[in-house]
Amino acid sequence: EAQVTQNPRYLITVTGKKLTVTCSQNMNHEYMSWYRQDPGLGLRQIYYSMNVEVTDKGDVPEGYKVSRKEKRNFPLILESPSPNQTSLYFCASSPTLRGDTYNEQFFGPGTRLTVL
Amino acid sequence: AQSVAQPEDQVNVAEGNPLTVKCTYSVSGNPYLFWYVQYPNRGLQFLLKYITGDNLVKGSYGFEAEFNKSQTSFHLKKPSALVSDSALYFCAVRDPSGTYKYIFGTGTRLKVLA
Helix, strand or coil: CCCEEEECCEEEECCCCCEEEEEEECCCCCEEEEEEEECCCEEEEEEEEEECCEEEECCCCCCCEECCCCCCECCEEECCCCHHHCEEEEEEEECCECCECCCCCEECCCEEEEEC | CCEEECCCCEEEEECCCCEEECCEEECCCCCEEEEEEECCCCCEEEEEEECCCCCEEECHHHCEEEEECCCCEEEEEECCCCHHHCEEEEEEEECCCCCCCEEECCCEEEEEEC
């Protein structure tokens, strides 16, 4: 089944304890992205990647890191989480066409993160 | 700055009536526009997109949207609403300025009343 998977689905942690949220897709998509969803703010893009070893900042990258060492995986790293990073996080992927991204994104099920 | 606005936090409509969920955008250049739907405790699902061509775009589950360049709008419509259409709807635009960023609206909760 074509899908985007995220782990963990739920995580409660404490301020300053490094964590990684994994994202994997089995559709051979070039484009991958991380979003956070907050009430009243909609989805905001954190980072995206056009392909292996190519990443770039979205609108809210502060406090986050990403890497794209393999095409299928795009982990989100919080080196020192803070309470304002409590949010619902979504990973997404989409194919590119002629090097551009105007195809629809496939979203993972979400990771609900609470930082105490 | 590029932006997307969904002016209504919530839209209520009676089952069987037509529905409209509004979206306006502000980008420099030709936008790539998308609608997604989110059901409770689920990720987002793609509904439809406008890239180029016909201004009226048809999508999944009987939804359609009309691209209006002069009004910079991309409203989502359905002729006859179903209770099962109740969900959170997001409009999004791919930044055409040379990055590959996506900008989402704040979402509109659609409630279809039986």
